[in-house]
Amino acid sequence: MGDPRILVVGAGLAGLAAAAELACAGHQVLVVDQARQPGGAVHRQPLPGARSLASPAQARRWRALMADVDAQGARIEIACNTRFGGVDHTGTVLLTGDAAALLQPQALVLAVGAREKVQPRPGWTLPWVTTAGALQVEIKTTSEPPAGRVLLAGSGPLLLALGAELVRLGQPPVAIIEAARPFSHPLQSLALPPPYMVEAARHLARLVRARVPVFTGAALTRISEHEGALLAEIATRKGSLGLAADRICLHDGIRPNDTGLTDSTALPVLRLGDCREALGAAAALADGRAGGAALAARLAGLPAPAASSALAREALAQARLARIYAHDSAAALAALPADTVICRCENRTRADLDALGPSPTTRQLRLDGRFGMGACQGRFCADWVARLARPDAPQPLGIPRWPARPISVAELLAAPDLTSGEFE
Amino acid sequence: MAKAQDHDVLIAGAGIVGASVAWHLAEAGLKVAVADATGPAAAASGASDGAVSVASKKPGVMARLATGSLLYTRELAARGLLGPAYAARPSYVFGAGEDEMAAIDALIAKLAALAGPVRVCADGGPKLLPGAGAGIERLVVLAGEGHMPGHKAVRAYLAHPRITPLWPARINAFAADDSGVEVDLGGKPLRVGVLVAALGTSTPALFPWLPVLPRAGQLIVTDAGPVGALPGSLTAAAYLLAKTEGPGREALPPVVIDPLGTGQFLIGSSREEHADPTRVDFATLRHLLARAAAAYPALTERRVIRAFAGIRAAVSDGLPIVGPMPGSPRVIVATGFEGDGICLSALIGREVAGMVRGASPGAEWAADIAALAPARFDPARQECVA
Amino acid sequence: MSGQIFWNGTALPYRPGETVATALTRAGVLRFGVAPGGQARGIFCGIGQCQGCLVQVGARLTEACLLPCRDGLMVSDAGGPQHG
Numbered sequence: 005m006g007d008p009r010i011l012v013v014g015a016g017l018a019g020l021a022a023a024a025e026l027a028c029a030g031h032q033v034l035v036v037d038q039a040r041q042p043g044g045a046v047h048r049q050p051l052p053g054a055r056s057l058a059s060p061a062q063a064r065r066w067r068a069l070m071a072d073v074d075a076q077g078a079r080i081e082i083a084c085n086t087r088f089g090g091v092d093h094t095g096t097v098l099l100t101g102d103a104a105a106l107l108q109p110q111a112l113v114l115a116v117g118a119r120e121k122v123q124p125r126p127g128w129t130l131p132w133v134t135t136a137g138a139l140q141v142e143i144k145t146t147s148e149p150p151a152g153r154v155l156l157a158g159s160g161p162l163l164l165a166l167g168a169e170l171v172r173l174g175q176p177p178v179a180i181i182e183a184a185r186p187f188s189h190p191l192q193s194l195a196l197p198p199p200y201m202v203e204a205a206r207h208l209a210r211l212v213r214a215r216v217p218v219f220t221g222a223a224l225t226r227i228s229e230h231e232g233a234l235l236a237e238i239a240t241r242k243g244s245l246g247l248a249a250d251r252i253c254l255h256d257g258i259r260p261n262d263t264g265l266t267d268s269t270a271l272p273v274l275r276l277g278d279c280r281e282a283l284g285a286a287a288a289l290a291d292g293r294a295g296g297a298a299l300a301a302r303l304a305g306l307p308a309p310a311a312s313s314a315l316a317r318e319a320l321a322q323a324r325l326a327r328i329y330a331h332d333s334a335a336a337l338a339a340l341p342a343d344t345v346i347c348r349c350e351n352r353t354r355a356d357l358d359a360l361g362p363s364p365t366t367r368q369l370r371l372d373g374r375f376g377m378g379a380c381q382g383r384f385c386a387d388w389v390a391r392l393a394r395p396d397a398p399q400p401l402g403i404p405r406w407p408a409r410p411i412s413v414a415e416l417l418a419a420p421d422l423t424s425g426e427f428e
Numbered sequence: 429m430a431k432a433q434d435h436d437v438l439i440a441g442a443g444i445v446g447a448s449v450a451w452h453l454a455e456a457g458l459k460v461a462v463a464d465a466t467g468p469a470a471a472a473s474g475a476s477d478g479a480v481s482v483a484s485k486k487p488g489v490m491a492r493l494a495t496g497s498l499l500y501t502r503e504l505a506a507r508g509l510l511g512p513a514y515a516a517r518p519s520y521v522f523g524a525g526e527d528e529m530a531a532i533d534a535l536i537a538k539l540a541a542l543a544g545p546v547r548v549c550a551d552g553g554p555k556l557l558p559g560a561g562a563g564i565e566r567l568v569v570l571a572g573e574g575h576m577p578g579h580k581a582v583r584a585y586l587a588h589p590r591i592t593p594l595w596p597a598r599i600n601a602f603a604a605d606d607s608g609v610e611v612d613l614g615g616k617p618l619r620v621g622v623l624v625a626a627l628g629t630s631t632p633a634l635f636p637w638l639p640v641l642p643r644a645g646q647l648i649v650t651d652a653g654p655v656g657a658l659p660g661s662l663t664a665a666a667y668l669l670a671k672t673e674g675p676g677r678e679a680l681p682p683v684v685i686d687p688l689g690t691g692q693f694l695i696g697s698s699r700e701e702h703a704d705p706t707r708v709d710f711a712t713l714r715h716l717l718a719r720a721a722a723a724y725p726a727l728t729e730r731r732v733i734r735a736f737a738g739i740r741a742a743v744s745d746g747l748p749i750v751g752p753m754p755g756s757p758r759v760i761v762a763t764g765f766e767g768d769g770i771c772l773s774a775l776i777g778r779e780v781a782g783m784v785r786g787a788s789p790g791a792e793w794a795a796d797i798a799a800l801a802p803a804r805f806d807p808a809r810q811e812c813v814a
Numbered sequence: 815m816s817g818q819i820f821w822n823g824t825a826l827p828y829r830p831g832e833t834v835a836t837a838l839t840r841a842g843v844l845r846f847g848v849a850p851g852g853q854a855r856g857i858f859c860g861i862g863q864c865q866g867c868l869v870q871v872g873a874r875l876t877e878a879c880l881l882p883c884r885d886g887l888m889v890s891d892a893g894g895p896q897h898g
Contacts, residue, residue, distance in 0.1 A: 092710050148840075
């Protein structure tokens, strides 16, 4: 028997906006999230007693969305500490954690956000080399700066934002190493929507006031451990230098968090927000609303509503940002030394990849090279392996496969089966 | 005068059977090319559990061929070729309830009749295997079988210097004449002396009258733990029933727990009539895992990192198809192993290479190989019979 | 309610609502054990994606960045090749 509810996975901007639209149209919605509270990556909520670091605009956006959700009352049920295990071809969904179940919802909305791209570098697997996003989550949760010296490296607007946040918390980063030269595109920058400009200017002002060195057109080429700290080798436009840090945060942009998300023909499955196309917070909110309304219309047999103009605006702004941050990552990738770990899960290196010979097939990369075969299912290596193996014509390293994430056998066996129950 | 040939032999299909045929021919001095629509070990060979098992084969032809192939695989491993791919290991068969007890009795009788390299070392309860759980009523321990991941064997075979790889390239059509075979390989014409088609589930694309059907089996891969905790495969007797009696004949989940060299487990498997490698369902996965965990409780603490359907090439009468096509001695097929290719590939490769070179089969295998001939599906012959 | 978790047997304080990953980070724990490939484990992505921060609760591996602290929770490092 079908469950009368629509299942939304991800209680961030896109998921909750979709849930509010669907509930408003009269649907019963179950929203699940792996975290302990709604918020997603952007609106990660502070621990009880910690102060929120959200800007007034961010705080307003979140309060407004939560008000929309609360207005729907019991039509929206939110279950946290609950993980989405996947959907199978019969339309059955597996949830584990607090709301563990096998259920067959009316429709499935996947709004599981983005994840960071991090280009492999020698030493990137050392402890306390993390993604920039990991530090951001930590800061938002505890509202405290991390202990010790922090170095930010890679590429993308997040590095400046996170650097400014660290300044605000009284712990300026040692330096920011940016591969692109974002300040040498004034015309592109001026064409960005005003909120982007205002935010960037505020970040830069903070960084300048705190005299944080920002190297552009520069790359972190190697990390090693030295006398209890991390030592970063930096190649700048003017030569190389070494910087010591206690924590190094890497970030090379964001991409949809879509590994292992399979579709099912047994029910409507929608991807909304960053997990459909990584365009940032404003777009995720707009996409969630539009997608929720479109799904409600589809379920009611009504024509699809007009596309969201806000979404188109954000897509344009993100395309501009991408041009501002464009740089030659292919050269950096091609120059990686043989001992660089590419697959973090199974410690497979550049040399292991090269040993497969020229133009290996996807099956050879997986079976013989064991790339993309580890527990993360290639989330952090597949794109790079594809580009290293066939620089001219990268092939996807695999088809989406269940599960969406590693699932304990015990939890898989214990999830209550709600698919055979009767619903009113 | 015969037209110039690009290769002495073209092997269509870079799975374990095609790779073994290619190696045997190359070793005999022939110029061999291997074409595959995807690449090496892209289908069943890459998705297999790697069991080189006599126990799981149907009594009769299959069990005899498996015995011969097991011995020959060991020989190729000792000679170095399959050394990195093959490893001897014990195997365990367990059961509960009447049907499975009978299946275990039949297994013991079968192995005794074969008097081959696989023997029963112990027949008792779960205490025979450290870590075995309460889901096991009876357990037999077998010695003499082995493990060989398909992709490793394929890689070893295809590394022969006289083999030319041609992939990705699909064979669109072929036409045999008295002196050779014209092949349309991805739009490119190719002339070869003999075509060997080891195409697995793709067989009907070139040989529509051969009843080869996809038979999917859901497989589960866990994360890695201590290597060697389970020394060999742990197979439910229901799996033997499913293989010998056909799918759906077993009352209990036909589960096989296979420890991999990485410390992971590969757990299978259902038998379903479709060809979609992504098609899995929670009901079947739970059905298989529940029995697997009852038989080997440490599995409960593992995590599933991947599940998919391996697609085997099954034949309507349950036997592989091996031999020259009726009326076209220069076209030889070797297909339809339904997961048994890992075990049979060594011997089949040698025998098919012999057919290509016009050698008469060794007396020991002539009758069993003849039982696999494609002529049994020859439409002309069937009309006559009718 | 605040309390303590046990990391490899050593008591560590945590704040209500905190994950094991943040509690360990604040306590200065860098290494969460050794992965089967021999490399050190630790926090990397912080959002349950990379499988880097696996820790053991009982015999079971789980992501520290998704695991909420609760009083008396026994967590240990994910071991190494010697014991898995």
